[in-house]
Amino acid sequence: xSTETASVYTQNMRxxxxxxSLDVAATLSGDQALLSTGWTDDIVILGxxxxxAVGKQAIxxxxxxxxxxxxxxxxxxxxxxxxxVTIADGWAFEWGLFTASYVPAAGGDEAQIxxxxxxxxxxxxxxxxxxxxxMWNT
Numbered sequence: 001x002s003t004e005t006a007s008v009y010t011q012n013m014r015x016x017x018x019x020x021s022l023d024v025a026a027t028l029s030g031d032q033a034l035l036s037t038g039w040t041d042d043i044v045i046l047g048x049x050x051x052x053a054v055g056k057q058a059i060x061x062x063x064x065x066x067x068x069x070x071x072x073x074x075x076x077x078x079x080x081x082x083x084x085v086t087i088a089d090g091w092a093f094e095w096g097l098f099t100a101s102y103v104p105a106a107g108g109d110e111a112q113i114x115x116x117x118x119x120x121x122x123x124x125x126x127x128x129x130x131x132x133x134x135m136w137n138t
Contacts, residue, residue, distance in 0.1 A: 012087050012129070016094075016121065019129050020080065027078045032063050039131050040122050046135035048115075072106025080117065092121040092129060098136070113138045 019038050026035035036056050045053040053059045067073065082096040095118045101110050115138035122132040 009087065011127070012092070012123070013085065015123075015127055016085060016092060016129050019121065019131070020082065024078055024080065027075055030074055032060055032067075036060055043131055044133045046133070048137040070105060072103065072108065074103050076101040076103055076110055090123040091132075092123070094119050094121065 022038045023035070026032075026038070036059070039056050039059075041056050042054070043056055043059065045059055047053070053062060078098065078100045080096055080098040082094050084096070085092055085094040095116070097114065097116055099112070099114050101112045103110050115136050117134070117136040119131050119135075120133040121129045123129055
């Protein structure tokens with residue numbers, strides 16, 4: 001890897017790490033609007049046991065409805081473990097695992113989950129990265 005290539009890779013990884021930090025902070029705070037700033041407008045989410053969700057606004061609307069139906073739900077912990085990131089031609093492909101805990105409803109008992117994730121990231125014109133496709137299972 002040339003010095004220039006190494007430098008570009010390092011900068012890309014710094015920007016991808018910013019996206020990872022945003023993902024954790026927004027997930028823990030429950031701030032869906034903040035979380036969506038890390039998504040492309042045409043994001044596709046492939047959640048376990050769910051139909052494909054397409055588009056930032058459609059996903060936000062669905063999550064708002066889900067939150068209204070589950071008062072008191074909150075994420076108590078969320079720790080992603082990204083195992084590999086491959087960057088090529090303005091795209092990044094990453095996979096990993098995550099551990100999380102959540103409280104299903106006001107007064108409910110905290111539950112733990114462990115899952116797998118796969119994401120496709122798209123490089124933006126400003127050098128930042130956003131999630132274009134995300135999928136996970138537990």
